[in-house]
Each structure stands twice: as structure tokens, then as C-alpha cells.
Amino acid sequence: MQSRFTAILTALIAAALFGATTPVAKALLGPMPPFMVAGLFYLGSGVGLGAILLVRAFSRARSKGVSAHELTWLVGAIAFGGVAGPALLMLGLTSTPAATSALMLNLEGVLTAAIAWIVFRENVDLSVFLGMVAIVAGGVALAWSPGAADASTGALLIALACLCWAIDNNLTRKISNADAMVIACAKGLVAGATNLGIALAMGAHLPAPRIAVAAMTTGFGGYGVSLVLFVIALRHLGTARTGAYFSVAPVFGVALSLAMWPQAPGIAFWIAAALMTLGVWLHVRERHEHEHTHERLEHTHRHVHDEHHRHEHDFPYAGDEPHTHPHVHLPITHTHAHFPDIHHRHTHKRR
Template structure:
């Protein structure tokens, strides 16, 4: 009985930390939009976000281990194939697709569309790893997709026309890639989440900065912008990833992804308050439908591991 109560407390703490991870990641779209408006190249921004988060998290891990405050098991040789997949899909390709999409799509649209990540995560878990959602969970996923389609139609009224629609599709692609990332990360979630997020950030960030230097002419950036991007990277990517991996360990991919899918709420609120974006009727209606589907998924998955 005591063990059962202890397990419940651990799961509750994991759920709260995943909600925090969602809030941190949800803030990334409007904050990144501010940087893109300052002509910060998308590939270089993705590299800066992840490299900053990787360096800072690995330094934090070293400090904690030196102080003997952490005894999490580190990554082993058999973990690196899953980590490599997570880095390629979720650390290198996905943020580039996200930021190029965000360049032409409004931040509140991008924030809402990111909700389809939970659908891709669950479907990939079904196809590759044998998870078995219930009929009601499939129905809730259908509601999420319907809401995302309505939000997609809303991009036509956002002032961006065809470019905004293309941006929305790039964000959907990023969600698909993050779906693979989530499932690969779940395979190694028993290991130190700070190390996983740190290595992922260091490798993915370095790779994107090399790509940016090789294929783009990079402008001279204000040190204040670089510092701001580093802080966004540490919080919205590094810390968020570490908390997400911790959630995967205790909650499994479906429930963790459902909790994380609350991220759009924070992105939309920041887009409206900080950027002054005004959603059209399709975006509003689609957002309500989409968030309703997420709520249903969260309720239905509450008993799943």
C-alpha cells in the first residue's frame, strides 16, 4: 500500500514536471518569432538554441555530480542508436522545420499546430513499439487533427496567404519528427535526463551551426540577441527536454505527450500579449476543437503507463 502511494506521488511529480516542460516549450514559438523578426537566421537560431542548452546542462550535470548530488545512471553503448535517432529527428531536422515555418506563419498558429505532435507520438508508438490505444483515444486524436485542419485554414486569414499555409505544413513536419524523437527518447528514459538533453543539445546545436556556416551568409548579431537566444535555448529546449525525458520514464510516451500537448496554451497567450497577434475565427474555432481533443486524450490516458 505504501509502495502504491509512493508510486502515485512519483507519477504526480512527473506529471507536474511535464506540464512545466510544456509551458517552457510553448513559450518558444513567440520568443523565437521575436528573434526571427530581428533577422536571426533560422538554422543558426536552431543551432544556438540547442548548443546553449547542451553546454549549460552538461556543465550543470558536472557540478551536480562533483557535489555528489546526482546518482542517475549514465548513457551506455546500447543507448546511442536511440540517442542518435532522437538527435537527427528531433534535435537537427525538427527545429529547423519549425523555425522556417515560424518565419512565415503567425506564432499563435504555430503554437496551436504543435499540438499534433501528441498524435504523431502515439501513432508511431503504435506502429513501431506495439502500444494499443483505445477506440476513444483514436477518436480524441481525430478531434485533434480536425482542430489542426481548422487552424490550418485559419492561416489564410492571417495575412500570410500561401506562405503562411506552407509555414503551417513545415510545423506539422516538425511535429512528425518530434514524434519519432519522443519514442526514441522513451527507449533511454531510464538514464540521466540531464545527460540525455545535454548531449542532444551539444550535438544537434553544433551540427546546425556547422550547416548554417557552410550554406548561409551569417549576419553579425548583437551580443544581446545571442544571450537572449541562449536563455531561450536553455529553458525552452534544454530544461524542457530534460523534464520531458523524466516524464517518459515514469509515465510512458502516450501520457507524457498528452500532458506536454498543453504547450499551445502558453504559446497562444504569449503570442496575443507579447506580439499583439489577433486570431481569425477559423483559428479560434480550430484552437477550441484542438484543445478539446487534447483534454480528452489527457483524460483517457490518465490510467496508462
């Protein structure tokens, strides 16, 4: 398994790439309608990753694609995270300041953790729960704007986008053992074509080539590469924890948006920033350790021979690591600090 540091760093890099797209999207909304921006972002993601997959197909690297029984989860993830989420975000950005929009995206991590805890029964400790409360309070501070109905409506749309992505994150967790690049590429191509089709049907026109290329390039990094890293983090950290680390994305968006549009943020912004920073800190400091039992498990993923991978090989093995092949985990009971990764999705007693 990945080390804790590597897994967290993977989630943080994904957050940085995604957070930086918000102010760029705000800048692009001038010449382009929301659905066009979302379509080009995701299309750039799908096309770019697709090109990498074609190149990789000529290598001898082994990977696990999406199986037939996982397609339902993938379709649901694309519908919520690739179609509804980006469109709601783009609509919300039309009436919400970029810095506020970027910070509002912290709600995604909270909603992701809440769904993981309540619906999928993933363990969430007290520190993570208190962090969720702090981030929600920050979101309320940003969304409540007396006398500014447009801003409040925009914040609501962004909150709904966060809900869609939270559902997407939990559905993607069900297939996080598959090839992350295949998942992200499929989402990019389908979501990009759908949003682009909606934009054209509503009378929009394709932008100038240089603007389209800029949007697709932004989407490749902010939606494509970011999603690949996010899926990898899901595999090793679980949904709630990955969502918590990913909620630092707005920090990067805020920094970039204030650099692009210099202004002095209001008091509500700083109150929300303080609450959300506290929430993220509470998430990061959480540690989960107890005696647990691994049941027999057979699956395929990229791995090294750590304490959870003590198996023989039924093919000529040259000792290369990491590598990918079907393997069996035998039952074992032990104690160590862990996250609800693909090897630690056990139930917990509710206290």
C-alpha cells in the same frame, strides 16, 4: 514510482517551457536566420546543462548514463528532434503567424501517440484515440488557408517539424531510463553545433552578444530544462500519454504570442482551439487499469521502495530515498491503474 499527479505536473511544466519558446523564436527571426536561431537555442541548452553536470560530478549522486547499446536510439533522437525538427519549425515560422504556429504544435502529441501505438505497440485507449482525432481536425483547420499559399506552406513545415519530434519522442522513450540531463545535454550540444554550422555555412553571421545570450538563455529553459522534464515524464507516463500532456504547450505559446503581438484571431483559429482543447481534455480523462504481469526485470534508475521495488541491497544502505542503484524486479501479477512507464511496458490484446 512517481505519483500520477507529480508525473503529469512534470509533463505540463515541460510543455509550458517549450511552448513559450515559439513566440520568442518568432521575435528573433527578424535579425537572425532560422538555422542560427535553432543552433543558439540548442547550444544554450547543451552548454547550460553541461555546466550543471560538471557541478554535479563533484557530488556523490549516482545516476545512469547512456549505455553503448542505447547510443543508436540517442543518435536517432538527436537527428530527428535536434537537427531536423527545429530547422523545419524555424522555416515555418517565417511565414506563419506566431499564435497559429504555437497552436499547430499540438500535432506533435498526436503524431507521437500514433507512432507509439502503431510502431512500438504501446496501448492507446479509446479516449486517447478520440483526442487524437480532435487535435488532427484542429491542425487541418489551421493549415488550410485558401488563397494564402505562404501560410499553408509554413503550416506544412511546422507539421513536418512535429513529425520529426514525434519520432524523436519515441526514440527517446527507449532510453528514458538513463540520466535525463545527460540525454538532453548531448542533444543540445550536437544539435546546436550542427544547426549553427549550417547557418554559418549559408553565410549567416553570429548576432550581437546580447541577442546571442538571450537566444541561448531561452534555449536553456525552453529546450534544455524542458527536455529533461519531458524525459522524466516519459519514464513514468509512457510516450503516448506524455505526448498528450505535452500537447498543451501551444496554450502557453498562444498566450505569450498574443501578449507580444496583440491582434484579434480569425474564426479558424477559434475553431482549431476548441477542437484541440477537446482533444487534450479527452487525453487527460483517460484511465487505464487491468490485471497485468511483471516479468523479471533488472535495471537501474532513481526510485523509492514502493510496491514495485521490494528488494534487498547488496551494499550498506542507510535508508535514504529516493536513490539509484542496479536492482531486480521479481515476477508479480496484480491490478491497479497504471501508465506504460518503465515498469509497465507489457503487451495488450487487441480487441
